[in-house]
Amino acid sequence: xxxxxxxxxxxxxxxxxxxxxxxxxxxxxxxxxxxxxxxxxxxxxxxxxxxxxxxxxxxxxxxxxxxxxxxxxxxxxxxxxxxxxxxxxxxxxxxxxxxxxxxxxxxxxxxxxxxxxxxxxxxxxxxxxxxxxxxxxxxxxxxxxxxxxxxxxxxxxxxxxxxxxxxxxxxxxxxxxxxxxxxxxxxxxxxxxxxxxxxxxxxxxxxxxxxxxxxxxxxxxxxxxxxxx
Numbered sequence: 111x112x113x114x115x116x117x118x119x120x121x122x123x124x125x126x127x128x129x130x131x132x133x134x135x136x137x138x139x140x141x142x143x144x145x146x147x148x149x150x151x152x153x154x155x156x157x158x159x160x161x162x163x164x165x166x167x168x169x170x171x172x173x174x175x176x177x178x179x180x181x182x183x184x185x186x187x188x189x190x191x192x193x194x195x196x197x198x199x200x201x202x203x204x205x206x207x208x209x210x211x212x213x214x215x216x217x218x219x220x221x222x223x224x225x226x227x228x229x230x231x232x233x234x235x236x237x238x239x240x241x242x243x244x245x246x247x248x249x250x251x252x253x254x255x256x257x258x259x260x261x262x263x264x265x266x267x268x269x270x271x272x273x274x275x276x277x278x279x280x281x282x283x284x285x286x287x288x289x290x291x292x293x294x295x296x297x298x299x300x301x302x303x304x305x306x307x308x309x310x311x312x313x314x315x316x317x318x319x320x321x322x323x324x325x326x327x328x329x330x331x332x333x334x335x336x337x338x339x
Contacts, residue, residue, distance in 0.1 A: 111134070111135045111136070111160045112126070112129055112134060112135070112136040112137075113136070113137055113138075113139060113152070113155070113156045113159070113160070114126045114129070114136055114137070114138045114139070115138070115139045115140070115141035115143075115152055116138075116140070116141065117140070117141065117142050117143070117170075119138065119139075119140040122138035122139065122140065122141075123138040125138065126138035135160075137155075137159055139152050139155060143168075143170045143194065143198035143201065143202065144193050144194060144197060144198050144201070146201050146205075149201050149202060149204075149205040150205055153205050153206070153209050157209065162213050162214070163206060163209045163210060163213070163216060164210075164216045164217070164318075165216060165217045165218075165219065165318045166202055166203075166206040166216070166217075166218045166219070167219045167220075167221065167314055167318075168198070168199045168202045168203070168218070168219070168220045168221060168242075169221045170194060170195075170198055171194060171195045171221065171223075171238075171274075172190070172191060172194050172195065172274070173191075173235060173274055173277065173278055174187060174190050174191045174194075174234070178232055178234075179232075180232075180233050183232070183233060183234060187234065188233070188234045191234040191235060191238050192234060192237065192238050192241075195235070195238035195239065195241075195242065196237075196238045196241040196242060196245070199220050199242050199245060200245060202218075203218055203220070203245065203249050203262065206218055206260075207249070207253065207258065207260060210258065210259075210260050211253075211256075211258040211259075211260060214259065215258060215259025215260050215261075216259075216260055216261075217260070217261045217262075217263075217317060217318050217322075218246075218249060218260060218261070218262040218263075219262075219263055219264075219265060219314055219317045219318060220242050220245070220246045220262070220263070220264045220265070221242075221264070221265050221267070221310070222239045222240075222242040222243045222246070222264040222265065222266050222329075223235075223239040223242075223266055223267060224266050224267065224268050224331065224333045224336050224337050225239045225240075226239030226240045226241075226242055226243040226264070226266060227240075227243065227266055227329070227331070227337055228337055242264055243264050243266070243329060246262050246263060246264040246327065246329075247262075247264075247327040249262040250262040250263070250326040250327030250328075251327060253326075254326060254327075261317075261322070261323075261325065261326040262326060262327065263317050263322070263325055263326060263327065263328045263329070263330060264328075264329050264330070265310060265313050265314065265317070265329075265330045265332060266329055266330065266331045266332065266333065266337075267305055267309075267310050267332050267333060268299055268304070268305050268332065268333030268334045268335075268336040268337075269295045269298070269299070269304050269305060269336070270304065270305040270306065270307060270309070270310060271292065271304045271305070271306070272307065275295075275304075276288050276291070278291070279291045282294075292304065298336055298339070299333070299334035299335055299336050300334065300335035300336075300338065300339065301334035301335050302334075303334065304334070305332065305333070305334060309332055310332055313330050313332050316330075317330060
């Protein structure tokens with residue numbers, strides 16, 4: 111049973127329909143992740159429809175101008191990246207804790223990035239994803255110390271060939287086509303390919319399940335060897 115949320119309501123509906131076509135149960139809801147009131151509405155609807163909130167995946171994120179040179183980046187662009195990539199994760203964790211702590215616990219999974227572990231993507235993006243990494247640890251310790259039975263972990267993907275990654279071609283001086291960008295990025299991954307969405311989904315499924323019951327405050331790095339170099 112999945113609640114799919116997105117600022118793009120049509121895209122959320124399409125994803126929910128795919129889940130239902132494959133035999134699952136799903137609903138789609140419009141959500142602006144930086145709207146605190148909307149977080150509460152989404153969680154209330156989830157509990158009303160399915161009876162409980164067991165897992166939260168914070169997955170919204172942007173590159174924006176987060177890869178701009180330090181000297182040229184505007185404070186406005188910094189704030190935009192931080193608001194969506196980090197502030198929204200805080201709001202999601204906070205709203206989930208309020209509901210989960212009184213209903214038996216749950217698992218919070220925050221999608222960070224390899225750029226939350228190593229530098230190189232630009233100040234705003236690196237800072238936002240590094241913030242998600244340590245926020246996840248803080249939530250894990252807080253929930254554990256308070257006996258909430260809520261686990262919180264972060265996932266750190268390598269480059270996944272998605273529209274967001276393809277879009278960074280305009281910020282990379284060394285390349286001017288998507289094919290050239292892909293070739294450059296593949297070379298940075300010892301495994302010899304870029305990641306696919308399913309590679310990350312399998313990690314999410316693991317952290318959502320009881321198979322990872324002894325994991326909290328951990329970083330699950332799924333990066334094709336990028337950070338091993």
